[in-house]
Amino acid sequence: MLTNAARAFGTVRPTFKHPYLPHTAESRAKAMAVIGCNRDEGCDLFMDIPGELRCDSLELGEAMSESQVHAHFEAISNKNMKASEGPFFLGAGLYRHHIPTVVDHVFQRSEFMTAYTPYQPEVSQGTLQALFEYQSLVASLTGCDVSNASMYDGATSTVEAALMAARISRRKNVLMSPSLHPQYSEVVNTYAQASGAIVPTTVDSKGCTDAGFDALIDAVDKKTACVVVQNPDVYGNVHDISALADKCHENKALLVVTVPDMASLGLLASPGSKGADIVVGEGGSLASPMSFGGPQLGCFATKAKYARYT
Incomplete structure (x- = not known):
């Protein structure tokens, strides 16, 4: 037994x-x-x-205690350059930010976790509260009416914005700024090859000033679904998008603005106030730490009249 x-x-x-x-x-x-x-x-x-290149066996050596394993991997990681030791470039999309200590205390407040009743914890209610606060923040920063509850990252948010513009306009031509982050452009092109729903083109600056914005204005026509620009752009330049927004709207095209650092909108004028129809971007700067690029998020906001398009 x-x-x-x-x-x-x-x-x-x-x-x-x-x-x-x-x-x-x-x-x-x-x-x-x-x-x-x-x-x-x-x-x-x-x-x-x-x-x-094949590994027929693993030579792991003698067993280690937990503290020994921690010290071993810490010694290996110290061979890498730390984020605090390297340069950061404007427009690149991932930066070192100071995160105030109060942030940890705010998101641990009870209303974000057990807001329903004091004796019956309802985590779902706290989740709804957190999403409401996040979406309200993004809508306020971008100058748009509505926001979703985040995307994967800034690049995929840009793609989804282009696809949304194509559905709304019933057109396929997507014009991309030459000062758009090259990784964003690559992701858009990859999605386009797989879906066929959009035809992206990076507009040649042709020697125009203002990082190709003048060339973009000239390129917009009746076949354009949307124009995708970055502000600040990958070179760190800040642009006035008003003239480009006017040209897009004259041709019934949409203006998509991607923001590589959403914290910058605490200082700059919101894209929505300057005529942007869809505003997307990288939200990692909104109190997310740098951790090998993992904990990033894509922000996505638009005007209320586009909220129900499929």
Whole structure:
């Protein structure tokens, strides 16, 4: 009886080699036969990998304690250049910001977690409150009427804005500023190749001043779905988008403005107030720390008349 109980709770060492892998030798052989792999251990699957690059075994060395592992990886990470040691360039989209200590205390307040009743924690209610505060902030910063609850990052937000403009205008031509972040342009082009819903073109500045804005104004026509510009642009220049917005609206096209640093809108005039129809951007500067580029977010806002377009 004791043996059965011990076996049920896993205290008896299994007789097979890998207790957490469900595959038997027979099931592996059957799977390899189906895909035409006849060599032991599935080596045919790795034939395209040069032999000198293959790792046949892991030499992990002696076991370490938790503190030793932490010290080991810290020593490895110290070989890298820290964010605080490197230069930061305007318009590039990821920056070092001071995050006040009060930020941690604000988002840990009870109304963002258990706002429904004092005896029945309703986390969903706190989530709704947090989303309301976030969307209100983004709408205020961008000068738009409505905001969603964030996108993946600034680049994908830019793509979604272009796709939205194409649906609204029933056109495909998307004009992109030559001073748009090159990674944003690449993402737009990648989406365009996959979906075929938009035809993006980076407008040649043709020697025009103001980082190609004059060339963009000249390029807008009746076939344009939208114009995508960045402000501040990738070179750190700040632009007045009013004339470009007027030209877009004359041709029933939309103006999409992407902002690489949403915190900059605390100082600059909002794009919405200058005629932008859709405002997107990178929201990592809104109290998110730099952590290998991971904890970023894409902001997305627009005018109320576009909120129900599909």
